[in-house]
Amino acid sequence: MPLRPPRFAAPLLALALALLAGCAGQPWKSGETPDGARAKVVILETTDVHANVLSYDYYKLKPDDSLGYERTATLIRRAREEFPNTFLFDSGDTIQGSVLADYQALAKPVGCDQELAIYRAMDAIGYDGGTAGNHEFNYGLGFLSQVTGTPMNVDGGHTNRCAGPHFPLVLANVYSARDGEPIFKPWTIVRKTIEAYTEDGSKIRVPLRVGIIGFTPPPIMEWDKQKLAGKVSVSGVVEAARKYLPQLQAQHPDLIVAILHGGLDTSPYTPQMENAGWYLAGVPGIDVLLLGHSHTEFPGPHYAGMKDVDARLGFVRNVPAVMGGFFGKDLGVIQLVLNRRQDRWAVDLDNTHSEVRPICQLTSGKDKSGQEKSSCVPADPEIAPLVQQAHQAAIAFVNTPIGESTVRLSSYFADEGNMTALAPINAAQADYVRAELPRLHPELAGVPVLSAAAAFRTGFGGPDDYTDVAAGPLTLRSAADLYFYPNTLAAVKTDGAGLKAWLEKSAERFNRIDPAKTGEQPLVNDHFPGFNFDQIQGGIHYVIDVSKPVGQRITSLTYRGKPVAPAEPFIIVTNNYRASGGGNFPGLDGRDIVLAAPDGTREILARWLQRRHMIRSADLEPTSWRFAPLKTHGPVVFTAASGKQDLAREAGVGHIRQVKDHGDGMATYAIDLSR
Structure with a gap:
């Protein structure tokens, strides 16, 4: 039979528990x-x-x-x-x-x-x-x-x-x-x-x-x-x-x-x-x-x-x-x-x-x-096994082949005029709207279609925060790299004055440069996000004069070689974020949207790349803008991923040179605005 504890055990146990x-x-x-x-x-x-x-x-x-x-x-x-x-x-x-x-x-x-x-x-x-x-x-x-x-x-x-x-x-x-x-x-x-x-x-x-x-x-x-x-x-x-x-x-x-x-x-x-x-x-x-x-x-x-x-x-x-x-x-x-x-x-x-x-x-x-x-710090070992199946499936998904390119498509110098990463987006967006808009709005069939895109990855998150699609095979991963966000496509009706106001707002990406200043001047305004620097293509060409104050920087704006008139009508293709007022661009509040696509821009881009199969330089519209020539007494500088000077030259922006490696994957570059 089991032993019973003595009568005083319970009080002692209670005392012990109290002490504990x-x-x-x-x-x-x-x-x-x-x-x-x-x-x-x-x-x-x-x-x-x-x-x-x-x-x-x-x-x-x-x-x-x-x-x-x-x-x-x-x-x-x-x-x-x-x-x-x-x-x-x-x-x-x-x-x-x-x-x-x-x-x-x-x-x-x-x-x-x-x-x-x-x-x-x-x-x-x-x-x-x-x-x-x-x-x-x-x-x-x-x-x-x-x-x-x-x-x-x-x-x-x-x-x-x-x-x-x-x-x-x-x-x-x-x-x-x-x-x-x-x-x-x-x-x-x-x-x-x-x-x-x-x-x-x-x-x-x-x-x-x-x-x-x-x-x-x-x-x-x-x-x-x-x-x-x-x-x-x-x-x-x-x-x-x-x-x-x-x-x-x-x-x-x-x-x-x-x-x-x-x-x-x-x-x-x-x-x-x-x-x-x-x-x-x-x-x-x-x-x-x-x-x-x-x-x-x-x-x-x-x-x-x-x-x-x-x-x-x-x-x-x-x-x-x-x-x-x-x-x-x-x-x-x-x-x-x-x-x-x-x-x-x-x-x-x-x-x-x-x-x-x-x-x-x-x-x-x-x-x-x-x-x-x-x-x-090391990764917590408990996390990866929980998501491994989805992780591997996502890798397989982005490796789906969709075509090839003979051009390196990168955003390392998107702020300085390299539009290789933006040109495919603009082309895909414009083609989509040219095909869809006449069906929805026959009255707009003859209006010129332009396209606006911004480089979403411009180094904000460090040296790996850039779009960089190497020449060679293209996959869905390439489309996701080129177009980072899951926006849908939208098109707005505007005029020449609205187009110029759009470009003036985008040009706020740059600081005002004083040609007489002898010290360093940063080119890029870090308080104006890169994803708000829209670069527009579709037969237009424009000049940005960074010596001018905000709102007065677009000094030349032409469409097919002729000056754009303030009342000249245009359709501009963009994304749902911008068309509905994102970024506070003048005149964009959702009321002038003429096409709101159910399709994601990334998916539209992927299908465009797939149809083209092979992307060559001739398939991409050249850069649509340039800086106004400006001779400065001191250097104009900006920050980008280090060791990319040769890439800048290949992309046609050879007036850039690296002047200081920061040691963390980023570097200071100088740009010669007089060229």
């Missing part, structure tokens, strides 16, 4: 957290991962250690080991932006019972919440509803619950046109037990309730108009915060975290503001602000000098904030210190700060090629 509880931290009931208690709570943030699950470049078909969520996952695990109290949130642009994403959304869409690769990876790490960015809407509301596991009462939405991420997504400023209700929950509360310390230094375990509320950029209604018009409506970020924060505050959370897919802009507020983080930080009740969309780091030098912003410690109008880079290159970290006063937690701003932790750090010395060495 004292060592591990006493559990305290909600409402009993003593005043004077103190806790460090760390908010971790990912943003703009863009479905870069693995450290892999699908365009070059090789590993790329400088990006990838599998390495961010390592930083997350390390942060959790470093800090006992952590919350992890994602600020959006999560499901779109890589070949893997397009494969799962367009080539072979995932089924209702399948979870997206990026969400599988994130669930392996474990998130506490997130929001939707603008690119979440690129594939349409049906796809978004399905893959987020969110039934939506919208046209085309899923009413059943499909496989989605195992964490809540919140979004307060997008509403169904059917019932006016948010398509996601506008807010929710995340509950955790955290470690804290009493005034005498005793460790206790207490509950913490964190409210989260999410926001996306209002211009999604312009950028994805074809997929969203009539189905949803959008409100401004500040307006949505004022509407839903009182509901959230009524639940008495200990902290409120605003998750905004947007950056910082101090220009006058409008409900359509793309980067409204500065204004959102001024809404009472928000304790922490998570940022995104801008593909920059905050805190960081980019925001130095901005009004009421501490770009070193990470505060926006006294609200702790962070923006953790893009493509899985970084992890945002906010270290909050909380003090308990009058039965409430309050953020100790003097002992709180933010930082962005990169997956790669420069180390001393250079490698054999002369580049600065970098040390990158």
